[in-house]
Amino acid sequence: MDLYRSHVMVCGGTGCTSSGSVELIRLFEEGIGQAGLEKEVRVVRTGCFGLCEMGPIVIVYPEGAFYARITPENVDEIVQEHLLKGRIVKRLLVSDAVKEDDTIKSLDEVDFYKKQKRVALRNCGVVDPERIDEYIAFDGYKALAKALTEMQPQEVIDVVKASGLRGRGGAGFPTGTKWQFTRNAVGDKKYVCCNADEGDPGAFMDRSVLEGDPHAVIEAMALAAYAIGADQGYIYVRAEYPIAVKRLQIAIGQAREYGLLGKNILDTGFDFDLDIRLGAGAFVCGEETALMNSIEGKRGEPRPRPPFPANKGLFGKPTVLNNVETYANIAQIILNGADWFASMGTEKSKGTKVFALGGKINNTGLVEIPMGTTLREIIYDIGGGIPGGKAFKAAQTGGPSGGCIPVSCLDVSIDYDSLIEIGSMMGSGGMIVMDEDNCMVDIARFFLDFTVDESCGKCPPCRIGTRRMLEILERIVEGKGEEGDIEKLETLAKNIKAAALCGLGQTAPNPVLSTLQYFRDEYEAHIYEKRCPAGHCKSLLQYTIDEEKCTGCSLCSRICPVGAISGEVRKSFTIDQSKCIKCGACMEKCRFAAISRK
Numbered sequence: 001m002d003l004y005r006s007h008v009m010v011c012g013g014t015g016c017t018s019s020g021s022v023e024l025i026r027l028f029e030e031g032i033g034q035a036g037l038e039k040e041v042r043v044v045r046t047g048c049f050g051l052c053e054m055g056p057i058v059i060v061y062p063e064g065a066f067y068a069r070i071t072p073e074n075v076d077e078i079v080q081e082h083l084l085k086g087r088i089v090k091r092l093l094v095s096d097a098v099k100e101d102d103t104i105k106s107l108d109e110v111d112f113y114k115k116q117k118r119v120a121l122r123n124c125g126v127v128d129p130e131r132i133d134e135y136i137a138f139d140g141y142k143a144l145a146k147a148l149t150e151m152q153p154q155e156v157i158d159v160v161k162a163s164g165l166r167g168r169g170g171a172g173f174p175t176g177t178k179w180q181f182t183r184n185a186v187g188d189k190k191y192v193c194c195n196a197d198e199g200d201p202g203a204f205m206d207r208s209v210l211e212g213d214p215h216a217v218i219e220a221m222a223l224a225a226y227a228i229g230a231d232q233g234y235i236y237v238r239a240e241y242p243i244a245v246k247r248l249q250i251a252i253g254q255a256r257e258y259g260l261l262g263k264n265i266l267d268t269g270f271d272f273d274l275d276i277r278l279g280a281g282a283f284v285c286g287e288e289t290a291l292m293n294s295i296e297g298k299r300g301e302p303r304p305r306p307p308f309p310a311n312k313g314l315f316g317k318p319t320v321l322n323n324v325e326t327y328a329n330i331a332q333i334i335l336n337g338a339d340w341f342a343s344m345g346t347e348k349s350k351g352t353k354v355f356a357l358g359g360k361i362n363n364t365g366l367v368e369i370p371m372g373t374t375l376r377e378i379i380y381d382i383g384g385g386i387p388g389g390k391a392f393k394a395a396q397t398g399g400p401s402g403g404c405i406p407v408s409c410l411d412v413s414i415d416y417d418s419l420i421e422i423g424s425m426m427g428s429g430g431m432i433v434m435d436e437d438n439c440m441v442d443i444a445r446f447f448l449d450f451t452v453d454e455s456c457g458k459c460p461p462c463r464i465g466t467r468r469m470l471e472i473l474e475r476i477v478e479g480k481g482e483e484g485d486i487e488k489l490e491t492l493a494k495n496i497k498a499a500a501l502c503g504l505g506q507t508a509p510n511p512v513l514s515t516l517q518y519f520r521d522e523y524e525a526h527i528y529e530k531r532c533p534a535g536h537c538k539s540l541l542q543y544t545i546d547e548e549k550c551t552g553c554s555l556c557s558r559i560c561p562v563g564a565i566s567g568e569v570r571k572s573f574t575i576d577q578s579k580c581i582k583c584g585a586c587m588e589k590c591r592f593a594a595i596s597r598k
Contacts, residue, residue: 004042006040011048046129047123047211119341124208124366159338160338165350193291203356205429223334289302301456346371353414361383369414394519458501462500466505469489493509541582544596552572555591556573
């Protein structure tokens with residue numbers, strides 16, 4: 001076995017890959033070879049480190065030097081100075097990685113990671129996801145071996161039940177209870193499925209786990225299969241995740257080669273195998289019955305329930321379906337015990353939760369926090385606050401199915417029940433941050449437009465009702481709102497929630513209802529005052545020229561693309577509102593701050 005004095009860990013997740021990390025890996029390998037260090041230093045392509053805003057990220061061990069936003073031009077300097085001469089290039093480190101005494105902080109001392117607890121993400125950024133030996137070196141497949149040799153199937157379910165693990169896919173249903181229902185169901189064949197469809201805008205939690213630690217999901221699915229009595233599993237992953245798909249294929253092949261999938265696993269008589277099924281990207285296929293229809297080769301649309309999948313799921317057989325993050329916790333629960341997992345989080349929401357933090361936030365990326373952490377801690381302590389000193393306005397959790405959390409709820413505990421109480425939901429873990437420049441009416445319109453487009457059309461409440469809501473919202477943001485529109489939205493929303501067939505339709509009105517609850521004044525301003533308080537909705541904007549400030553330079557008139565500005569040189573100019581297309585070019589170019597937007 002080769003032993004190396006240094007490991008150069010380069011993020012190989014989608015974010016850093018898109019920023020050029022593949023080229024960095026090539027340059028590091030070339031530079032290390034030219035420096036004669038190929039037997040001393042190894043370059044490792046890992047999964048996501050989490051701090052996507054600072055990518056591409058390179059961490060060099062054993063020092064733990066956290067290099068951020070590395071460019072090809074930086075590689076030679078790191079090789080020559082750090083790897084060859086042992087001098088860390090501190091100017092390339094993430095901003096708070098150096099202590100006051102000029103020594104390097106460990107990863108958990110960096111502000112972004114201080115309040116995080118990595119369980120589902122424990123191996124992301126730590127192991128090479130394409131080498132099963134590295135997963136095994138970090139206790140990989142040890143939980144499966146323990147279960148197959150020391151535990152009965154019911155004992156596995158009992159541990160998962162006692163841990164308090166709830167499904168991380170959105171609904172938060174107790175995982176152990178779901179497994180128990182499926183174990184108790186009568187059937188000559190049973191299945192285990194993984195939902196890796198992840199269709200929420202801005203969400204990339206499951207993708208990152210599959211890219212950084214695919215064996216964690218494979219091992220967990222084998223554990224679930226042993227617990228319920230299944231011998232076949234399917235991972236349903238969207239085709240738009242090529243890196244995740246590739247690494248899953250490699251991992252499944254390696255697990256088969258090592259005898260950890262297939263027949264007679266670990267000589268215990270237990271048989272289980274896995275296959276991948278690619279999804280075409282339909283949001284509705286994140287709903288469990290629609291997903292199963294898609295695996296079967298049918299149109300991806302939901303089925304009425306009951307019967308529930310635990311009794312009649314894939315191919316009409318009892319089926320367990322969990323999402324990627326749920327499975328990523330299982331092996332650790334079996335290894336460390338139910339009490340270990342239950343010691344994290346709150347009374348009704350145990351463990352940790354992974355969020356994809358995006359929008360108007362300084363530290364966009366992937367975070368994993370103990371349940372019960374406040375929104376304020378996520379936004380300011382982990383996320384680094386709002387760019388440009390702008391004021392925080394709201395955070396959207398749960399994607400198109402969730403709601404907007406206002407500034408008055410910044411200290412709310414992030415857990416299943418607390419979020420539902422304030423009109424939002426956990427969802428799969430997307431968290432979009434908005435600042436003072438976001439129009440909440442348009443935010444509601446954006447998410448409803450997404451769900452209308454993604455509706456399968458099977459049931460009228462979703463197919464027709466959400467379309468009618470969208471039409472009203474579009475009129476409002478275009479300045480054509482009417483008295484009674486708010487009441488119509490509320491009536492439609494309540495009826496859709498009560499009558500839609502599946503979770504997509506039932507939760508589609510949530511962004512509208514939550515913004516009406518906390519930002520009703522913005523709806524009223526749009527409708528009755530024909531004004532967008534955030535200055536965002538173009539149809540409601542008006543650009544005007546202050547006569548006293550205008551010097552008559554004529555620059556605004558010359559750059560206006562539609563000839564809406566007229567006047568005489570050295571005299572005040574005016575804007576013809578009937579011609580103005582609200583592009584803002586005049587205000588942007590005015591050197592005298594004479595043009596304002598209302």
